[in-house]
Amino acid sequence: MLSVEISEKVEIAKETQAQIYDASEAYRPAANRGALVFFLMNELNLIHSFYRFSLDSFIIVVKRAIDIVAEAMKPKKPEREEPEEGEEEPAPEEEEEEEEEAEMTPRTLKKRVEALTDSITFQAFSYTRRGTFERHKLLVATMLCLRIQIRKGALNETEVAVLINNSSPAEAPNQPENLRMIPEQLWPMVCGLSKVKVFEDLLK
Numbered sequence: 001m002l003s004v005e006i007s008e009k010v011e012i013a014k015e016t017q018a019q020i021y022d023a024s025e026a027y028r029p030a031a032n033r034g035a036l037v038f039f040l041m042n043e044l045n046l047i048h049s050f051y052r053f054s055l056d057s058f059i060i061v062v063k064r065a066i067d068i069v070a071e072a073m074k075p076k077k078p079e080r081e082e083p084e085e086g087e088e089e090p091a092p093e094e095e096e097e098e099e100e101e102a103e104m105t106p107r108t109l110k111k112r113v114e115a116l117t118d119s120i121t122f123q124a125f126s127y128t129r130r131g132t133f134e135r136h137k138l139l140v141a142t143m144l145c146l147r148i149q150i151r152k153g154a155l156n157e158t159e160v161a162v163l164i165n166n167s168s169p170a171e172a173p174n175q176p177e178n179l180r181m182i183p184e185q186l187w188p189m190v191c192g193l194s195k196v197k198v199f200e201d202l203l204k
Contacts, residue, residue, distance in 0.1 A: 026109055030116040034062055036147055037124040040140075044128075047136060058124065065123040069115045121148070159198050167192035179203070 038058050044051035104112070125144060129137055146164075149155040168188035175187045182190055193199040 027113055027116070030113055030120055032151070033117045033148075034058075034120045034124070036151060037121060037128075037144065040144060040147060041124070041128050044132070044136075044140065047139070048133070051132065053128070053131070058127075061123050061127045062120055065119040066116065068123070069112065069119045073112060073115065156198070159196055162193065162196045162199075167195070169195070 038053075038055070041051075041053040041058070044053075121144075125141070128140060132140055146155065146160050150157050150160060166189055169192055172188040172191040175182070175184065179187075190202065194202045
């Protein structure tokens with residue numbers, strides 16, 4: 001009956017939708033890394049108006065990163081032994097079955113997502129680096145590193161903001177003799193950093 005057939009198809013669609021959702025959630029870390037790098041690239045025009053990156057070109061870079069991982073994780077085909085006299089060659093159907101990709105285990109999937117995340121980061125950074133002035137390359141690398149660590153929760157965003165921004169106090173204390181190796185113009189900034197818990201022992 002038509003109603004039974006429709007019900008069966010609805011159930012299949014629900015299962016497929018659940019599988020798609022699970023797969024997309026598994027690959028979310030790689031997608032998040034791609035978004036992080038792209039938005040960083042878009043903010044580089046604040047450093048210099050020369051920096052302009054398009055979404056289309058970034059998608060090409062991400063696809064290249066995915067292809068590299070897919071090629072690296074592709075299972076190697078075992079060398080086919082020549083059949084001995086009297087033996088028959090394997091049928092094409094049997095060969096196709098052997099070539100079918102094995103079902104991905106959670107461990108394999110995790111490794112694949114990690115590899116994708118690293119590949120997207122490296123390829124996108126390399127692409128960005130080629131289009132930046134020499135004096136800005138280290139700055140871009142530092143910004144990328146800090147943002148990744150913040151996203152992972154390894155660094156506190158407020159503390160990083162204090163480190164990057166000039167948080168000099170209005171009146172810095174006198175610079176002790178034993179700390180004269182710090183340039184005088186930087187001394188107020190060092191004092192400002194020492195107000196943050198993670199840098200509280202900096203002057204010591």
